[in-house]
Amino acid sequence: MQTRFTSAQLADPAVAHSETILRKCVHCGFCTATCPTYVELGNELDSPRGRIYLIKEMLENDRPADKETTTHIDRCLSCLSCMTTCPSGVNYMHLVDHARAHIEKTYRRPFFDRLNRALLANILPYPSRFRAALKLARIGKPFSKLFGMSTALKPVAAMLELAPASLPSPRPQPSQQIASPRGRVAILEGCAQSVLDPEINAATVRLLNRLGIEVAKPEREGCCGALVHHMGREAEAIAQAKKNVDAWWKVHEREPVDAIIINASGCGTTVKDYGHLLRYEPAYAEKASALAALALDVTEFLTRFDLGAPRRWSSLRVAYHSACSMQHGQRITSEPKTLLKKAGFTVLDPPEGHICCGSAGVYNILQPELAGELRTRKVANIESVRPDLVAAGNLGCITQIGLGTHLPIVHTIELLDWAYGGPVPRGLENFKGFVSDVPGHVAA
Ligand code: SF4
Ligand code: SF4
Numbered sequence: 001m002q003t004r005f006t007s008a009q010l011a012d013p014a015v016a017h018s019e020t021i022l023r024k025c026v027h028c029g030f031c032t033a034t035c036p037t038y039v040e041l042g043n044e045l046d047s048p049r050g051r052i053y054l055i056k057e058m059l060e061n062d063r064p065a066d067k068e069t070t071t072h073i074d075r076c077l078s079c080l081s082c083m084t085t086c087p088s089g090v091n092y093m094h095l096v097d098h099a100r101a102h103i104e105k106t107y108r109r110p111f112f113d114r115l116n117r118a119l120l121a122n123i124l125p126y127p128s129r130f131r132a133a134l135k136l137a138r139i140g141k142p143f144s145k146l147f148g149m150s151t152a153l154k155p156v157a158a159m160l161e162l163a164p165a166s167l168p169s170p171r172p173q174p175s176q177q178i179a180s181p182r183g184r185v186a187i188l189e190g191c192a193q194s195v196l197d198p199e200i201n202a203a204t205v206r207l208l209n210r211l212g213i214e215v216a217k218p219e220r221e222g223c224c225g226a227l228v229h230h231m232g233r234e235a236e237a238i239a240q241a242k243k244n245v246d247a248w249w250k251v252h253e254r255e256p257v258d259a260i261i262i263n264a265s266g267c268g269t270t271v272k273d274y275g276h277l278l279r280y281e282p283a284y285a286e287k288a289s290a291l292a293a294l295a296l297d298v299t300e301f302l303t304r305f306d307l308g309a310p311r312r313w314s315s316l317r318v319a320y321h322s323a324c325s326m327q328h329g330q331r332i333t334s335e336p337k338t339l340l341k342k343a344g345f346t347v348l349d350p351p352e353g354h355i356c357c358g359s360a361g362v363y364n365i366l367q368p369e370l371a372g373e374l375r376t377r378k379v380a381n382i383e384s385v386r387p388d389l390v391a392a393g394n395l396g397c398i399t400q401i402g403l404g405t406h407l408p409i410v411h412t413i414e415l416l417d418w419a420y421g422g423p424v425p426r427g428l429e430n431f432k433g434f435v436s437d438v439p440g441h442v443a444a
Contacts, residue, residue, distance in 0.1 A: 001025045001052075004060055013280070014098055015059060021095045022056050024088045025049070031082035031092075036356045037075050040373055045072045048082035048092055055099040064106035065099075073099050075370060077363050078230055079324035079356040080269075084331075093269075093329075094276065097229065104232030112152035117231055120362050125191045125223030125240060131170070134195065137163035148368075158368035162399060164196065168426065171198045181214035183258045185301070186251050188244070188271065191223035193264050193395045199426045200395065203417035204263045204298050210420060211305050216257060218247035224262075225277070226270035230361045241270075241277050245288050252291070260291060263298045263413055265394040266361060269329030271295040297326065298413055299335040299393060310343045310419040316433035318345045318415065319387035321378070321401060323394035324356045336393055336412045343419035348385040352377070359400035371400070379404040388433050391415055 003019050010016045031048040032038045038047035045054065045068075054069045065073075073096065082092050109117070123129045140147075141160050148157035185208065189201055205215050222243050229237035248260055262268040270277070275289030318340055326332050337347045358364055358374030378401060382390055390409040392398050402409045414425040424434045 001027060001056070003056065009060075009062060014101075018055070018059055018095055018098045021091045022052065024090045025052050025086075026088050028087065030087060031085045031090075034081045034085045034354055036077060036079060036081065036358075036374055037370065039355065040370060040377075041075075046075050048086075048090075051076055051099075052090070052092070052095065055095055058099065058102065065103040066107070069099075070103050070107050070109070073103060075367060077324070077356050077358070077360040077374075079360060080328035081324060081354055081356065084328045084354070093273075097234075100230070100232030101234040102232075104234070110152070112155075116155045116366065120365065121228045121231060121233055121236060124227050124362065125225075127170075127191055127195050130192060131167065131195050134163050134167055138165070141165070154368050155365045158365045158371075161403065162364065167195065168198055170195070171202065176209040178209065178212055178214050180212075182212040184214040184216060184255060185259045185261045186216045186218050186248055186257045187261045187263070188224060188267055189221060190264050190267055190395075191227075196399070197395055197411070197426075200263055200411045200413060203411070203414045203422055203425075204261065206422050207298075207302070207413065207417050207420060208261070211302075211307070215261075216251045216255075218244075218251045221247040224267040224270045226266055227361055229270060229277070230363075237270075238277060238281065241274050241288065242281065242284055244271070245274065245278065245284055245291055248291050249287050252294075257294065259296045259301050260294045261298050261301055262295055263393070263411070264396070265297060265323045265326035265330060265332070266396055268295060268297050269325040272330060297330060297332050297335070297393065299339055300332060302339055302416070303335045307339070307342065307416075307420060311421045312419050313344045314419070314433050316345055316388045317348055317386070319348045319350050319382045319385050319390045319407075320412070321350065321357065321382065321390055321392040321397055321409075322353055323392055323397045324360070326393050327354065336391075339416055340391065340412060343416050345391075345415060345419070348387050350378075350381040350385050352381045355381075357397050357400050359394070359396035361396065364396075364400050375400055375404045383407065389428075389431070 001022050003022050005019050029049050035047050044050040051072055054072055058069050080093055123133045137160055144157045144160035147153040208215055223240050225237035225240035272292050272295045274292040278284040278288035320337050340347050356374055357378040358371030364371035390407050391412045393412045398409050408428055410425045418424055
């Protein structure tokens with residue numbers, strides 16, 4: 001794609017980076033077919049190619065974002081399906097991140113939109129605030145339909161619907177002392193996940209400890225920054241990333257870790273890109289790149305080991321939902337399924353697996369209607385393969401899909417933990433497939 005940036009504009013390294021990305025796009029449109037918003041809405045401006053044009057126009061003319069550009073960029077899920085499809089290697093992720101930051105700086109959103117975004121940015125990344133907000137949400141939950149009747153308050157309705165009826169108690173991350181560890185890792189405990197489902201981290205630590213892996217606990221670690229970054233709040237994302245770099249570097253300096261384990265793929269995509277996010281921060285750039293190179297999804301890390309035969313056997317048919325951040329953001333496709341198969345589960349691939357479920361960070365709150373349509377589509381595809389339950393590697397997807405189906409849905413790591421000796425995933429204690437497993441039966 002030809003561009004017309006001036007040399008003065010290109011003196012800004014962020015613009016220069018976006019220009020390089022824009023020039024790679026050859027307008028072929030292959031990406032449109034796999035873009036969920038284009039598939040749903042059929043509007044070129046809601047396709048990756050259309051958005052690329054809008055971003056080019058906005059940046060090239062050095063103009064503030066307008067309502068139209070903002071609307072179409074806001075509808076983008078950042079699912080990155082377009083990046084998987086693109087034959088030219090267009091880094092849409094960095095381009096849309098730049099566009100979002102530009103929109104945030106130059107466009108004044110309507111009052112309720114600003115308020116909703118400010119609330120999300122100031123609550124979700126902080127576990128104690130998030131926990132308090134979820135307790136409050138229980139009071140408002142019965143009124144969610146009422147809020148949904150006002151366009152401006154639809155995000156509030158979506159928040160209330162997504163809020164669980166009850167919360168698990170907070171629990172410290174368990175970790176065993178291992179006499180002669182085979183390895184040492186740090187885990188990103190995450191923000192929302194540690195409140196909504198602390199069992200995911202607990203299952204991860206149990207599995208790693210069983211393998212003889214020591215789990216270090218970094219102090220003052222926090223949200224990875226993805227939630228605010230997707231809203232264009234770049235400075236906040238950078239601040240959150242720096243906090244994690246400080247926390248992990250301290251641990252790594254004391255005694256090197258083999259990996260930074262991430263069990264929420266949305267966070268994984270962001271942490272693996274910390275080198276880029278902190279590239280203009282002289283005190284952090286190098287450390288951020290080094291730590292990003294150590295970041296691994298827990299399933300990537302586990303496939304480096306022989307987990308042996310499972311201690312429990314189940315005939316459960318598991319529909320594996322590959323989060324967009326897993327398959328498109330990190331290009332992890334086979335590892336989770338291989339591990340589940342080795343653990344004895346029958347793994348099913350639902351049709352249209354490349355299409356987003358509509359979760360996408362806070363997308364299901366800010367764009368509830370489109371997110372709802374994508375959820376309906378995803379659930380129909382999952383249910384079409386007639387599974388006993390669903391597994392996914394990202395809590396956002398688990399929550400989003402769980403609202404649309406009666407099928408149990410768990411984190412991949414909870415199934416693996418159970419198969420190798422851990423407890424039955426929370427809430428499924430009476431689920432037939434788990435109670436009827438044959439102790440001692442070993443996979444062939
Ligand atoms: S990130 Fe997803 S929603 Fe956004 S343009 Fe690409 S394919 Fe479409
Ligand atoms: S597939 Fe890639 S090169 Fe083709 S239009 Fe989409 S972004 Fe541009």
